[in-house]
Amino acid sequence: MKTAKTYKWIAIGLFCLLLIRFGRGVFATGDSAYEQIRRFITVLNAVREYYVEKVSPRKLVDGAIIGMLEQLDPHSIYLSPKQVQQFKEEFEGDFSGIGIEFIIRDNYPVVVTPIPNTPAERLGIRPGDKILKINGMSCFGLKENELRYQLRGEIGTIVRLTIQRTGMAEPLEFTISRDRIPVHSVQTYFMLNHKIGYLHLSRFSKTTDEEVEHALCDLENQGMKKLIFDLRFNSGGYLEQAVKVADKFLSGGKKIVYTRGRVATINEEYYSTSYHTHPNYPLVILINHGTASAAEVVAGAIQDWDRGVIVGETSFGKGLVQNQIPLNDGSAIRITVGRYYTPSGRLIQRPFGHNVTKYYTTTVENTKVPEHQRRVFSTFSGRKVYGGGGITPDVKIQSPKITTTTAKLIANRSFFEFANQYAPSIKKKYSSFKDFVQFFKLDNILLQQFLLFLENKHYSFNYKEIIADKAYILAEIMSEVARQLWGSNAYFKIRVLNDLQVKKALTAFPLAEKLAALESGR
Structure with missing residues (x-):
């Protein structure tokens, strides 16, 4: 059992480390780092010795680290070993498993979609x-993390699934060899019509540059002459990937972003190159309140250089540079070391206080600072753009508002469940996805079938709110049916074709064409 003497030796060790790292200057005042560490050790020791219940020292130190970082800013955070691994999987580009996305319904995992080009x-x-079963063991009641643990594993190892499929009298048995599963940052891309391409980027991960390059080349080979680049709900990621993506649309020698910090080594400037610059076609970038960090870097550079039109809502306003520092137990801390600025000098980060909840739930637009009171900057051609945090769109298009009933239906995955039952009955009606898009009817008959489904499931709903969101609900049903019959890309295409913000974004192309002409004339 550790005693108070143990913590005294810890204090001595910390003292020595501080002396080596910072020299005697660190101990010059009563507010020195050593004095504060000694105070912390006293508290830790007191809790360890006298608290009414036994407390894990690790839990106490974790809490102290979290509390320390909370005094800085909302983005300086502590990551547990599990969170470090999750971040690595999300942004490094792959993990090992069978390749499915699932939800838990009625205590069993239900496949939402198999990931393309995976064993599943x-x-x-x-x-x-x-x-129903994984390797012969029932899945009933297992939590999501337990299921992921059983489905993932080393490449080449085997997992056996027992599956119940709608319309099948007996369960199906699958023997699947685990493989490397890609985590794509390009969520989807396709041609909206014979001239306009659409590309949705969900994050900036290790593979984003390659994925975007592949998507753009494919769209251009299909005849794309204009592009809608969707960065809505893109929370960011790696800065170097954002620079490479912006570089694809800018001619060489243009500043994309620069950083400034307290330490001189943090001060960097990033410029475009002439390598892999794509044709100067009209470009519209969609953003919303969920567009943050690296995604704001791209939108800000495109706007400042008049390369494209920014459409949607003011972005989140996350413009702080973090360094991730690993700790010896596999955890890490992420420390803010600088700030991002757009080429025109706009600070992307919006003001923040110590109320983290308010920071994440309040948008730049809701801070009630009118545009005429915000600092004005100029784009390359002299257009006005605004500081104060986030990227203010050139063309404002609000996200559609949905009722509480519809929000609950989405959270409960009711559209997915209904489509799972409804899709087999219409499978024979449409020989192709093209026929489905052209002839599937979003009418009252479909809505009544959905309401009957909700009643049979004993789901409560407000009929007036259902009617108010009728168009949105029917579009959601159609997209989920498309996923059941033709896969994830069909699902995304239906959603985009019925997306009001995308439809309105199409009206921004005349301005995008004028800006493209400016670029061509330089």
Whole structure:
């Protein structure tokens, strides 16, 4: 059992480390780092010795680290070993498993979609499949993290699934060899019509540059002459990937972003190159309140250089540079070391206080600072753009508002469940996805079938709110049916075709064409 003497030795060790790292200057005042560490050790020791219940020292130190970082800013944070691993999987580009996205319904995991080009998709796992057993063990009641642990594993190892499929009398057995599963940052891309391409980027991960390059080349080969680049709900990621993506649309020698910090080594400037610059076609970038960090870097550079039109809502306003510092137990701290600025000099970061909840739930637009009171900057051609945090769009288009009833239906995955039951009955009606898009009717008959489904499931709903959101609800049903029959890309295409912000973004192309002409004339 550790005693108070143990913590005294810890204090001595910290003292020595501080002396080596900072020299005697660190101990010059009563507010020195050593004095504060000694105070912390006293508290830690007191809790360890006298608290009414036994407390884990690790738990206490974790809490102290979290509390320390909370005194800085909302983005300086502590990451547990599990969170470090999750971040690595999300942004490094892959993990090992079978390749499915799932939800838990009625205590069993249900497949939402197999990830394209993975073992699950190749073996015919379908949306709506209910996983009854994994390696002979029942899945009933297992939590999401327990299921992920059983489904993931080393490449080449085997997992056996017992699946119940709608319309099948007996369960199906699948033997799947685990493989490397890509985590894509390009969520989807396709041609909206014979001239306009659409590309949705969900994050800036290790593979983003390659993915965006592939998507752009493919769209251009299909005849794309204009592009809608969707950065809505893109929370950011790696700065170097954002620079490479912006570089694809800018001619060489243009500043994309610069950083400034207290330490001189943090001060950097990033410029475009002439390598892999794509044709100067009209460009519209969609943003909203969920567009943050690296995504704001791209939008800000495109706007400042008049390369494209920014459409949507003012972005989140996250413009702080973090360095991630690993700790010896696999955890890490992420420390703010600088700030991002757009080429025109706009600070992307919006003001923040110590109320983290308010910071994340309040948008730049809700701070009630009118544009005429915000600092004005100029783009390359002299257009006005605004500081104060975030990227203010050139063309403002609000996100559609949905009722509480519809929000609950989304959270409960009611549209997915209904489509899982409804899709098999219409499968024979449409020989192709093209026919489905052209002839599927979003009418009252479909809505009544959905309401009957909700009643049979004993889901409560407000009929007036259902009617108010009728168009949105029917579009959601159509997209989920498309996913059941033709996969994830069909799902995204239906959603985009019925997206009011995308439809309104199409009206911004005349301005985008004028800006493209400016670029061509330079």
